[in-house]
Structure formats: structure tokens, C-alpha cells
Amino acid sequence: MQGLIIKATGSWYHVLLDDKRMVSCRLPGKFRLSDEEVTNPVAVGDNVSVDLQADGTGIIDQIFERKNRLVRQATHGKKGIQIIAANLDQILIIQSFKKPAFKTGFIDRLLVSAGANEINPVIVINKSDLVRNEKDENKITELEELYSGLGYPFFAVSIYDRESIDRLFDGMKGKLSAMTGHSGTGKTSILNTLNPDLNLKTGEISNFSNKGKHTTTFAQLFTLADDTYVVDTPGIREFGLVNFEPYEVSLFYPEMKVLRESCRFYNCTHRHEPSCAVIEAFQNGDISESRYRSYVNIVDSLAS
Template sequence: MQATVYKSTGSWYVVKTATGETFQARMKGIFKKNEDITSTNPIAVGDFVEIEPDDSDASAKNAMITGIGERRNYIVRSSPHGKNKKHIVAANLDQAVLVCTIKDPRTSLGFIDRFLVTAAAYHIPVILVFNKKDLYRDKEMEKYEEVAALYSSIGYRVMLVSASTGEGVEEVKEALKDKTTLMSGHSGVGKSSLINDLLPGLDLKTTAVSGWSGKGLHTTTFAEMYDLPDGGQLIDTPGVREFGIVDIPKTELSHYFLEMQPYISECQFNNCLHLNEPGCAVKAAVEAGDIDVDRYVSYAAMLDTIQEEQY
């Protein structure tokens, strides 16, 4: 029997069949020992799996996962169990939404860029949704317009919403319709409030921003998928403080900065890192103003964090 993984708690999984039947499923031991699986979690939310229902107690709705379908794509982050390990956040995605804020707390451009690079590496389109519009004054609106212009010019869709007033939420709903969407963001950006707007009656727990640090507090412990009322699925992920670059060699990093792609083949050297090499078309584009200097600084900072052993 085929099913889709809706929730993962690490040892048990909530899976749902095409007919809407839900089972609590365990993973067959063989997957835990599979050396081909290099992530800390061999099964992720969004995976298509084969299950065998436990007929001994039909009312319990238990099942065993006996097979994992081929993934169309997936997105990873550094595992909490070790920086050199990866954790699959979700699989089989049509797109991702990164919820950001200009204030309370401010989402750094470096964090946005790391998320965009990770998504690009796995061929997942991203929509940037800036929340808390109701808190923005002239200074914040000016900053938002600047940031929105930057990412729109690269080719990303950018939206401005207020989960607390509902402004802009309909546009988000339309963008999610009939698609499987991963929603992520720093803790405290109002992701749970936005999801509550998108899924009336769900009533996800929300937590105010921590006053002493300006950072949000975690409210989601495990990734979980929800069926959207108008069609499609939404995958809520735990609030992440950092989104490390995983499994991307230094020589490939620039390929995931979309605005750098047209210039890479024009560099003098095939393995150009776009730092100090002569004949670098990317650096020339930065100097000419065709590539935003802040994005280039973000690229250089990321490059510095990639370990040499990833070559």
C-alpha cells in the first residue's frame, strides 16, 4: 500500500494514503542500516513510502514502512547531531516559502541567501514572504522596498504580508494552491501565525519574540505536512537559527547564485572562485553594478565556511 509521510518524530511516522487513511508507522530495521543513506533521517516528510498495515489490531492503525519511493527532490540542512552530517528537511517539493521579517526579529540577508542557495542546489523555486507589515514604519518600508527590489531583480517572487491583520494572505494562498510547499523561517517571524491564517482551525502554537535576545523561540519541534483547503500541501518546519551549506563544493557555490550564472562561463579559469583570480567575469559584473555587492559579500562569506574536504 502506498502512502505519503505527513509527520516524522524520528522513530514514528504519520503516513496518509491516497484515500485519506492515516497510520502510525515504524521504519523497517533494514533502512536504519543502509549505508547508502548518508543523512541522519532516512525517511522525511513528503516521502512516498510503501506500508504494510498491522492487521493484528485494526483499530490501532499501525503500519510498517517497507519501502521508500524515489525522491523527485529534497532539501537539507546541517544536522543538529553534527555539522558534518545532513538532515533531510522535506522531500518531493514543488516550491519553498521563506518567511522573513524586517524587524522583531530582523532576518539577515545572509540567512536568506543561504536558504536560497540550498534550495537552488536542489532545484526548488523559492518565494520570499516578508511578514509583520503592520509593524513597519517608514524606515522599515524603505528597507523592505530595497530588499524586495534586490531579490525581484534576481528572479525571486517577493510578497509583503501581515499575518496579524490578514493583509496579503490571499496572495500567499493563491501561490500555494495545488502545490506541495515547504515553509521555513527563523523562529519568531510569525510563521505559525501565517500558517494559522492559511489553515483555519489548525491553531498552531505561537510564541512571542524573546525580549532579551530579539530572537524568536522555537514552537515547532518536528516537520509536519498539512492538506490545504483549496488543494495542495503545506509542510511546516521547525524554526531554524542557521541554515548551513551542506554538500556544495566551493567551485559549485556560484552556480546557485542565480545572477552569477550568466557570467561564470566567461571567467578565464574553469575553476574560478571569483575572489582574486585574473579574468573573472563575476567580479567584473560586481564592479559594473550588474551583481549586487551585498550578494557578492554574502557569496564570499559562504565560500569561507565551506570545508576543504567537500571538494
Template sequence: MQKGRVIQSTGSWYLIDTGEKVVESRLPGRFRLENKQVTNPIAVGDLVDIVINDDASGSIEKIHPRENYITRQATHSKKGEQILVSNLDQACVVQSIKKPRVKEGFIDRFLVTCEAYEVKPVIIINKMDLAKSGGKAFAEELRELYTELGYEFLTTSIQDEESLKKLKELLKEVTSAFIGPSGVGKTSLINAIDPSFDLKVNEVSDFSNKGKHTTTFARLIPLSFGGYIADTPGIREFGLVNIQPWELSLFFPEMLEPRQHCQFSNCTHAHEPKCGVAEAFERGEIAASRYQSYLNMLDSL
């Protein structure tokens, strides 16, 4: 029996890094039946025990408990949740200032998931070389908003060596994940900070202004300067899972104190009288974009 880490998943086969070699391995069917709420019983980043078969392939015999993970609601009419990546030191939500534009709702759903599953979040706004004066001002507004809430925030461009240097420092010697829609430049950033990879990238469609899927499966890539980066397929929607409506505000740092002043203990902060959160919003203590994100998430739950 050998212990290793899942560094790539293609759905039926998994690449397991044992530290000495990488073993192509299969997952016995019993694991798929044990948790029907999860579309993928094994995620990139998982620690597993494998047995080496006669043909040098591996058979996964045990999945170790996860320290944390990033999950989202399953797509394509599937029920349950999809675990994107596990055992992280930090997760980076990557958005682009233009082509495609920043989706604040996506960022906020990502932050809620990180808060709920105890993963350190980082916000990266990429493609700043495409930004005009209005875009640069908007990026600074986002920086002010999220840094005041305690979140780490970077602006990047593959044309800007200084921003790439800061990104390398952030990723050095830790396990990170890049998560975001297609076309925001996740793979291009990885190529820029470690050119030895030469990973395949695609352009954004001029017709739809949406990204084309380049990464079709999750993978954990060792960085030449130390650490790992998980490159995940582009995702357009980030559906919340296993979060109840009554606890949603617990994952908004700016709502923690105001919610203590609500008249009702089960206040949803949407329509009730004498709501501490709504009053804080009226006083300008909660950003309009964040409160709207909260209401949208509450409605979806």
C-alpha cells in the same frame, strides 16, 4: 501493501496518509543503516509503501525516490545532512522584517539550496505591520533585488487581509513548505490563512530578540482551500551540503554570464586576477549583499 505519504515525523514514529486513513508507522532499522550520511532516512513529504500490522500500526517497507527535497547540514555536532521536506512544488523562506530581523545570508543560502536541488523558491518577508518607514523601504529594496533575479517575493502580515489573500493564491492546490528561523511567524501565517488549524504559537523573547521553538517536528498539513503546507521547526542556521566550491557560483543567477569571462576555468571569484564575476561586482552588476553572501558561503565550504 499500501502506498502513502509521510505527513508527520517525530523521529521514531511516522504518520502516513494513505488517502483513506492515517496510519502510525515505524521504520525498520535496516533503513537507518543504509545511508549514514543522512540523519533522517525518511522526511515529511516522502512517498512510502507500508504493511498494516495486527495492531493496526504500519511498518514502512519501501521509500520511493524523491523528485526533489530541501536539505541542510546536520546540527548539534552530527555529521551529514538533514532532509527537511521532500517532493515539493515550491519552498518558501520566511523572514520577518522585525523581531527577529531579516537575515539576508539565510535567504541566500536557502536560494542556493533550492537552485541546487531543483525546488522553486519563494521569499516571504512577514510581520510588515511592525515595520516603520525605514523597514518598509528596506523591504522594497529586497523586493527589487530578488525579483530582478527572477525570484517570487511577497510581503505579509496577519493584520493585512490583502497580503493573506495573495499568500493563499500562492499556496492553493500545490505542496509547499515554510522554512525559516523561529519567531518569524510561520505558524501564525498558517493559522491566519486557514483558522481551522489553531496551531500553537509562541512569542519572541524580549531578552534575546530570537524566536522560541514552537513547531518541534515537521508536519505536512492539508489546506482547506486545496494543497499542502509543510510547517518545519525553526532553524537558526542553514548549512549547505553536497555543494563543491567550484560550482557555488552556478547557483547565483547573476554570476552565470560573468563567470564565462574569467581567465581561469577553476576561478573561485574571490581573489583571482581577471575574474569576470569580480569585475561585474565592481561595475555594480552584482549586489554587494549577494557577493558578500557568496564569499561567506565559499569560506564555509
């Protein structure tokens, strides 16, 4: 039988079979040994073949080729990379306007990773109901102008503003999306608003750190409509890029991609090299300071 991985808990995988049955499956050790770089050979969104057992469980005997995968550096001191989700149409980068405040550097890292893995990114700023004054409004407008101007879909939403949630849902119709972002940004609350029948447990913000507490511990796929699916992922505090050379990062910055062809050196990192078209554009105000600074931080993290 063939099916789709809809939940991965580490030891067991919940597979939705083609006949709509749900079965808990194990993964043979041979898959874990076949790719030492990957800590989890199978992930939510993977299409698999399952050998059904007499006790009602299953054994995954084949993992079909993926069209893409969203990965990050392995956590908890493990070496290699972790696959967050596979076969995605788009990734929703969820950040909250406040509590906790958005971080453009985190957004930019995910934009680079999505671009490198051929996944369409969508930026979602949640908790727009916390906009209190003209200064806040200008901040949202500046964010939208920056990222929309670079070609990225941008949504400012609030679970208390049904129209904003409906606009987001329209951008998700007919697709498999993954929601990712820091803990506390409201991913689960958005899901509950998109489909109240899910009734997922939501967390709260720590008064001490002003950061979210983890409520999603494993990636899980949910159905929002007949042809609309979303993967809820565990909150990510840091997102390290993998398999990148420093000079490759600018390939995934739209405002730098063409400019880099005019640099003197093919492997220019656009930080200190002479005759660098990207540095010149930044100095002339053609590249935003926040974007250039996040670019430098990404390159420095890869070079260290």
C-alpha cells in the same frame, strides 16, 4: 498500502494512506543502515508503502523515489545530512521585517540550496505591519526590487493584512510548499491565518535575545485546500549547505551564472582570482554588495 508521510517525530511516522486513513508507522533498521550519509532516511513529503500490522500500526517497507529533497547539515553534533522535507513544489523562505530582523545572508543560503535541489524558492517577508516610516518602506522596496529582479517571487505580508495573506495563498494554490526560516519569524501565525482550523500553538520573542523560541519541533504537513499543502518545519538558526564545492556556488546565483563562463579559470571562486568577470561586475556595481558579500561568506564557509 501506499501513503504519504505527513509527520515525522523521530521514532514514529504518521502516514496518510490512499484511503484517507491515518496510521502510525515504524521504520525498519535496514533503511537506516542503507545510507550512512543521511540521519533520517524518510521525511515528511515522502511517498511510501506500508505493511499494516494487527495492532493498527504499520511498518514502512518501501520508500519511493523522490523528485527532490530539502536538506541541511545534521544538528546536535551528528554527522551527515538531515532531510527536512521531500517532493516539494516550492519552498517559502520566511523572514520577518523586525523582531527578529531579516537576514539576507540566510535568504541567500536557502536560495542556493533550493536551486541545487530543483525546488522553486519564494521569499516571504512577514510582519510588514511593523513598517513605521519611509526608511522602513524603502528597505522593503529595495529588497523586493533586488530579489524580484533576479527572478524570485517576493511577498511582503502581515497576518493583520488579509489581502497580503490572500496573495500569498494564491501563490501556494495547487502546490506542496515548505515553510522554513528562523524561529520567531511567524511561520505558525501565517499558517493559522491561512487556515484558522489548524489552531497551531504560536511562540513569542525572547526579550533577552530578540530571537524566536521554538514552537515547531517536528516537520508536519498540513492541508490548506483540496489541492494545496504546506510543510511546517522547525525553526532553523543556521543553515549549512551540504555537498557543495566552493566554485559551484555561483551556479545558483543568477547574476553570476552567465558571467562565470567568462572567467579565466573554470573553478574560479570569484574572490581573488585574476581576470574574474564576477569580481569585475561587482566592482562596476552590476552585482549588489549584499549578494556578493553573502556569496563570499558561503564560499568561505565551504572552504574552511
